[in-house]
Amino acid sequence: MMMYKFLLSLGIMILTSFQLLAQKEPVKVGVVGLTHTHVHWILGREDRGDIQVVGIVEPNRDLAERYSDQHGFPMSIVFDSMDEMIDRTHPEAVTAFGTIYEHLEVVEKCAPLGIHVMVEKPLAVSLEHAKKMQALAQAHHIHLLTNYETTWYPSNHKAYELLKSGAVGDLRKVIIRDGHKGPKKIGVNDEFLDWLTDPVQNGGGAIMDFGCYGANLMTWLQDGQKPNTVTAITQQLQPENNPKVDDEAIIILTYDDSNAIIEALWNWPIGRKDMDIYGLTGAIYADNRNQLRVRMTEGYDGYQEEFHQLEERPAPLNDPFALLAAVIHNEVVLSAYEPSSLQNNMIVMEILEAARKSAETGKTITLDK
Incomplete structure (x- = not known):
């Protein structure tokens, strides 16, 4: 009986440890766009172990290379399209740092795939765009956050x-x-x-x-x-x-x-x-x-x-x-x-x-x- 209790306690401890480790796994994040200069917020952020930038979407190679030199990320994680970045890196969430008009496209692409989205303020260029984004987020059960300084x-x-x-x-x-x-x-x-x-x-x-x-x-x-x-x-x-x-x-x-x-x-x-x-x-x-x-x-x-x-x-x-x-x-x-x-x-x-x-x-x- 004592051995049973010991093994049961040990099993619970191991399971709890695995759960804690799983919770601490960094969220895999894709960055969509580099043209919004608030992007330096995430690119220049110290590694806290809570997120991992796994891919960046930016077709402007000159801009991407400038920021690569500045922040030290490899150009191998820079892609020309969301489709390519998502297929190659499988992010759990994306942060949108392109134009405000492009926010809708980001949600249209990510929501059906269950990928959470954070956009820079404001949420959208219009109420029409915002309503479409809201409907997609609710239909596909993703978090859609807006970031303000x-x-x-x-x-x-x-x-x-x-x-x-x-x-x-x-x-x-x-x-x-x-x-x-x-x-x-x-x-x-x-x-x-x-x-x-x-x-x-x-x-x-x-x-x-x-x-x-x-x-x-x-x-x-x-x-x-x-x-x-x-x-x-x-x-x-x-x-x-x-x-x-x-x-x-x-x-x-x-x-x-x-x-x-x-x-x-x-x-x-x-x-x-x-x-x-x-x-x-x-x-x-x-x-x-x-x-x-x-x-x-x-x-x-x-x-x-x-x-x-x-x-x-x-x-x-x-x-x-x-x-x-x-x-x-x-x-x-x-x-x-x-x-x-x-x-x-x-x-x-x-x-x-x-x-x-x-x-x-x-x-x-x-x-x-």
Whole structure:
């Protein structure tokens, strides 16, 4: 009997060890496209053992060779097409770093094969594309995530936590500012600039490139509640640099008891990604990635201010590819409307679609609930 118990315990230990090892196997990831310069995020990432880049799709050999020299990946893993890369490397997931227009094609190719997909923001160039992507993801039971830089900001998560705890009272207004001097002024490479300033491949200019950040954060703060109305204006203040698209967008969202102003600009003198949250009794200022202030009202214009210097979030909540691996391994389950989720980003696309329509027509757009 003792020998039986010993062998049973040993068997359980061995099985558990194998299960732990299996869980720690890196997710095999294919990179589709190199023209989006956010691709340096994954190519230059330290090896954490959670993912393994097994293949890259990029028909532009010159671009692939430049990045191969920069990051040290072998050209033997670079393929001209998704079909070739998938057939040769069998990825479990792909990350899309091409044009936003190409996101639909990536999902059309990968979803029927059971390959999970993470795209760079925004989810799609249009609500029509987004709905097709959603249908494919749901039909084939794949994860479809959208990556935003601001998802990984500790300041945004602290702001969310403070708001939901009632620290500044009921929400009344949010102002979200994102952008920089403009793609050409900050010196993005030609391969990126060519499509980032194209109304078809990017779906628009600053309104898409940076308007999506505000729509994403506001949908998260509102726990998935859609705005009642969307009003937007766009301008082109750098026609010499952005002849085909807007470079200035202001989007106003109204809710039952609050509103939001999204300022998405390629005309800021200084690059920024920050957010102000105003409640009935105070305000939260997420000034940058790691710094946050809380002001509590005193009298007419007085206040007490508390400053927070925030540490990075723990893994896998501090990195898009760590999160992707954790979701695939069922170690993390995304809540319905958090920033990376498909549910959140479908609402983002409704907001962006309405914003473009509002800017084109000069009218406020009411969203269907």
